[in-house]
Amino acid sequence: MANRAKATIFDIAREAGVSKSTVSLVLQGSGLIRPETASKVRKAIEDVGYVYNRGAANLRKAHSNVIGMVINDLTNPFFAELAVGMERVFQSAGIVPFIANTAENPVRQEEVLKSLMEQGVAGLIVSPARGTTPGAFRRIETAGLPVVFAMRRLPESRIPVIAPDNHRGAYLATVHLIGKGHRRLVFFGGSSDLVVYHERLGGFREACQTQGIADRDALVVEGETSRRGGIACLETALAMAEPPTAALCFNDAVAFGAMLALRKRGLEPGVDFAIVGFDDVAEAEHYMPALTSVAVDSAGLGERAAHVMLKMIQSRTTRAEDHIGAVNLVVRESCGPDRRIRNRAVGLGSAA
Amino acid sequence: MANRAKATIFDIAREAGVSKSTVSLVLQGSGLIRPETASKVRKAIEDVGYVYNRGAANLRKAHSNVIGMVINDLTNPFFAELAVGMERVFQSAGIVPFIANTAENPVRQEEVLKSLMEQGVAGLIVSPARGTTPGAFRRIETAGLPVVFAMRRLPESRIPVIAPDNHRGAYLATVHLIGKGHRRLVFFGGSSDLVVYHERLGGFREACQTQGIADRDALVVEGETSRRGGIACLETALAMAEPPTAALCFNDAVAFGAMLALRKRGLEPGVDFAIVGFDDVAEAEHYMPALTSVAVDSAGLGERAAHVMLKMIQSRTTRAEDHIGAVNLVVRESCGPDRRIRNRAVGLGSAA
DNA sequence: TTGATTTATTGGAACGTTCCATTTAGTAGC
């Protein structure tokens, strides 16, 4: 069976009574080898317990078959979905994606990127960590390695981006809320170090303006982009002299937090206060009440990002077009059952 | 700045006016080099835009600094947590973990394992996909590569396992339900191709027996280990001639599904029917009602698995002791507010 | 001054592949 020391193609060659070159050809599935010889070699490969050394091969070969995906928060199912979408595409292209988590830490991200490069990846798909410094990708760019950003972008970067249409999503959601009769709205969660925040907030503001909501009735409460952040945001909003009656939340986690906080105060989400989330994670559909949310199709964006990456690798370029994914508002119950909410919400709004 | 072709240590050497060996020594942080020389070299490294080629280095060096983690379902936050726990440990050991997802697909798993091995990983931490064939790890074992299983085990394997005490967790949860006065119980979700299923079901059965519940009152409904599966299980259970009044669920997802289905039927989880989950994912705490669940500390298990792996690599062995992690029941609201449920539950039980 | 010792640097031979240029056999054409 297997020997202690790692078997090489020389061991296979000896076992099969051929030369190392022949073995190499067989490994690559070359048609130049006589079938009987090939199967003799394949048997030897089994017998010596050989494992291919890709590192050695990459020394000569132009490019490797692994690409790195760097994700800022793997515990967020939203990003996990993104990863899964990419995997689907890469798998069928014979490429193995290695995932690394940065846990939203730029220092960790630096290490991870370095390691991936050293490993000789063919390309990188990155959802950059919050607080990534502008220069973080310079080394990679000068190395000529294809990179695409997914979900998030960096302020000044020329690296192609695959992301949902955050502005439009927020716009749609806000119009929906205003259409339900709300006249004093709030944007919950997020902070200005994220480009995504500005995009979503921008959509919110534009909708308010075009729908005739005064600026002083379009409130903003920054906060963590988590359940906990959502709870805090809601507390802050209801403590205002003139509280809003509806909130667009930075993401679904914030929305869940806000709904939780409403319940704690004896208020019913969708009846006493309208909530819209963003991302439409799987949980949104199953929540009580089911959360109205902006669906961004993260798995689809992951697939798209993977395709772009494949193109870039294939045409050995480092440039590509941005891709802004369509979004759509999934209306469920958290803004009230259609018209009925209108009166309640308006009532509460004017009562406050 | 950077040249087109990849820079090597020879380029650095030329730039700095030293030999390749000197550069190599600097890269490894050897103290043999005069500090001024070292900084001259480091400057050259920057100037030529060098990226270290670990593949080439591994050709000579004994072992690499990357370990692979193979996860069966990354979209399950439970497994994502496990990954995050491992990462914490490896990071401080200067090891980079690459994560690969198998999406519960044994074929995909095979590919992923192969790829990781070819990449020359120093070890493998695996949460095996459902339906993994007994021989799937033979190649890896004969290659002498350290492997540990996390969360799940294979029926016959001698590979060390890091997993929670499933039997005890299920036992504790069941005793809790019985203590609340339930006399007809059901185990929801999972299927017998998973070792974990047998462990948890075993704990459930043992608790029933020791607490004097007749076998015919300890029901089992198999099903998907997802929200959807939980919904189906509950429907099945309530359709029985003599329905149970309490359920221990295979995991939290099943529990959420069951609670959802209860609500749809106008029944209140925790009042009309008691539910216990398993895994205690973050969501459990925030659900309405908050889910009583068996906490397994997946991040902690991840850390433990990482430590075991480090030991194995260090002592170049392929054997290690199993580690069964402590569990504890986190009592929340889904089995009713302490005693009060008792009467209701018993009442419903005898009425049915 | 000479040799011994220490400190800093260096050349060369691996490591396990790929790929090009050859060689070797076998087959056809004339």
Add this chain to the structure above:
DNA sequence: GCTACTAAATGGAACGTTCCAATAAATCAA
């Protein structure tokens, strides 16, 4: 029987590192 070709297999030179043994330069002891 000779050349020309094709098919199959092979040797050798890379690829970018590490590490050992060797060298060169500087310091010290006598």
